[in-house]
Amino acid sequence: MRDPLDLPSGVGQRSASYRFELVDGRTGVRRGPVTPLRDTTPSLVHDVTGIIVRRVESLTLDVADARRLRPLTDRVAISMVVGGREYPLGRYMIGDAIQLQTSTGSTAPLVLFDEMFVVDQELETGFEGSGQRVDRAVLRLLAGLPIGEVQVDWTDRTSVSSWSPGNTRGMALRDLARQGGFFLPWFNHGGRLRLMGAFEPATRRPTIDLDASQRVFRGSVARGSELLTAPNRFVVVSNDPGTDVAPIVGVYDVPSSAPHSIAQRGFVLPKVVEAQLPSQVAVDVYARTLGIQQTAYETVELSTPPDPRHDGYDVVRWDGLLWLETGWTMQLAAGGEMRHTLRRAYPDTGGDDL
Template sequence: MRAARGGRWTVLASAGRADVLDLPADVGQRSLSFRFDLIDGRTGVRRGPLTPLRDTTPTLAHDITGTIVRRVSGLVLGVRDAARLNPLTDRVAISMVVGGQQRSYPLGRYMVGDATELATSSGSTVPLTFFDEMFIVDQELETGFESGGQLVDQAIQRLLEAMPIGELQVDATELTSVSAWSPGNTRGMALRDLARQGGYFLPWFNHAGRLRLMRAFEPASQPPTIDLDASRRVIRGSVARGSDLLSAPNRFVVVSNDPGEEALPVVGTYDVPSSAPHSIARRGFVLPRVVEAQLPSQVAADVYARTLGIQQTVYETVELSTPLDPRHDGYDVVRWDGVLWLETGWTMPLTAGGEMRLTLRRAYPDTGGDDL
C-alpha cells in the first residue's frame, strides 16, 4: 500500500498476523482439543472420528534414539469405537485443533502396535499402543539388497518402493553407497545405514505422515526454528539439566571395510567443535569412537563421521516443559537461555492443558580453534 505525503509516495507496511500458537506474556494456556480420525490403511478412506474415553489421557512421544521414533500410548477406546477398529489394517490420524478459529495441526498417522482387550459389564474396551509406520519398514528382508553404487537417495527410494507408506520426503545427496544387506537383516537397519552414508539425520515419520530424511547440519550454524526466549513459554521449575561430558567422545573415526584391492584403508574423522567443553583442545587428549562402514570414498567416510558426530546424543542436555505446541516436529533448532539446542525428543499428553516435555542437546559453534 502507498500513501501520498508531501508530494512523495510513502510505502506503508502492514503488520503480519500473529501466529495463533504464540501466547501473550500473561497467558499460559490456549483453547485447544485433539481429533482422532480413523483411516482405512489400504484405501486411505477416512471412516470418521474416534473418541477416547474421557478419563484417560493418551501420550504421543517422539524419540530419535529408536528405529520407531513415534509412539502413542494410553489411548483407550470405548465399546463402540473398539468394534469399528480393525487393528490389522486401520490407521489413526491425530491432529490438534486450536482456538476459536478451529485451526487444525496434524501430528502424524499411526498404526496399532499393541492392544489388550478389557472386558466390562457393558462390553469390551481397548487400551492401545500405536506406532508410526516405521513398523512396516522395519521388517526382515526376504531377499538381499545391494545399493550398487547408486546415489544414496536413489538407493533409499528403491529400498522402499514396495512399501505402503505413502510419499517419501528425502533431501538430495551427491554421495553414493556400495553397501549390501543379506536376507534376514531388517529394512529399517538398511535404511538407517544408508541415512548415515548419505549424510542424513536418522529417518522419522513427520507430522504430515511422510517418511523424512533430512541432510544433517551443524545446529549452531542454523537459525532457530523455535525461539523459546522470545516467546517466554518455558514453565518455571520444569528445567532439568544433564551431562555425560566426562565420558563423551570428542573424535569420531569411520574406517571403511571395503577399500578395494591393493588400496590403503579409507578413514574419515570428525572432531567436535573446539568450543565444546569436552573437545580435544579443552580436554587435552582424544576420546575416540571408532566404527566400521562399507564406504566408497574418502569424502563418504568424512561425511559419515561428521553425521555420526552431529547426531551423537552424549552431550550436555536439558529437559524442560512448555504449553502444547504442534510446531515441534523433528530435529528442530531451539533457542533457549541465550544459546542454541538441537531437539532430540519430546512428549505430548493429548489433552487440553497438558505440558509438553522437550529434550534438547546443546549445540556448540565451531570457533576455528586448533585441536591436538
C-alpha cells in the same frame, strides 16, 4: 493476524482439543472419529534414538469405538485443533491392542506406532547400494511399501554397501541415512517418511524461539550431561576385505568450543566404527554425520504448552543459546503439557553444513 499458537508473553495455557480419526490403511478412506476415555491421557512420544521414532501411549477407546476398530488394517490420524485450525500430528498404526471386558462390553487400550513398523521388516532378498546416489537408493529400498510419499533431501553421496536377506529394511535405511549425510529418518507430522540433511545446529537460525515467547513452565527445567565419558573424536574405517587396498579412514572432532573437546580436555576419547564406503569423501561425511547425531553434549529437559510446530530436529533458542531438539512428549488432552529434550549446540565446527 496472530497465529493461534503464539501465546502472549508469559501465558502458559491455551484452549485446544485433539482429534483422533480412523483411516483405512489400505485405501486411505477416513472411517470417522474415535474418542479416548475421559479418565485417560494419551501421550505422543517422539524419540530419535529408536528405529520407530514415534509412538502413542495410554490411548483407550470406549466400548462403541472398540467394536469399530480393525487392528490389522486401521490407522489412527491425530491432529491438534487450536483457534479453529487443525494441525496434523501424524498417522499411526496399531502395535498392541488388548480387549478389557467390562459389564457393558470391551474397551480397547492401544499402543500406536508410526509406519516405520511397515519399513522395519526383514529383507526377503538382499539389497545393494550399487554405487547409486544415496537418495535414489533410499527410494529404491522403499519402493512398493504402502507408506505414501517419501521426502528425502538430495545428496551427491553414493553407497556401495549391501545388506543380506534377514537384515531389516530399517537397519539398511539408517545405514544409508548416515552414508548420505542425513539425520536418522522419522515419520513427520504430515505422516511422511523424512530424511533431512544433517547440519550443525549452531550454524542455523532457530525454528522455535522459546526466549521470545517465554512459554517455558517455571520449575520444569532439568539439566544434565554425559560430558565426562562422551567421545570427542569419531573415526570411521572403510576396509574392503576383498582387496589389498589400505583402509580409508574418516575423522570428525567435536567443536573446540565444547567443554569435552580435545582442545579443552587435552586428550582424545575416540569412538570407532566400521562401514563399507566407496571413497575418502564418503567416510568423512559418515564420520561427521555420526558425530553430529551422537555427540553427548549438555542437555536440558523443559516443559511448555503443547505446540505442533515442534516436529523433528528443530533448532530451538532458549536461555540465550541454541539447542537441537532430539525428543519430546506431548500430552494429547486439554490442559496437557509438552516435555522437550534439547541438546546444546556449540559453535566453531571447523566446517560447512553437509
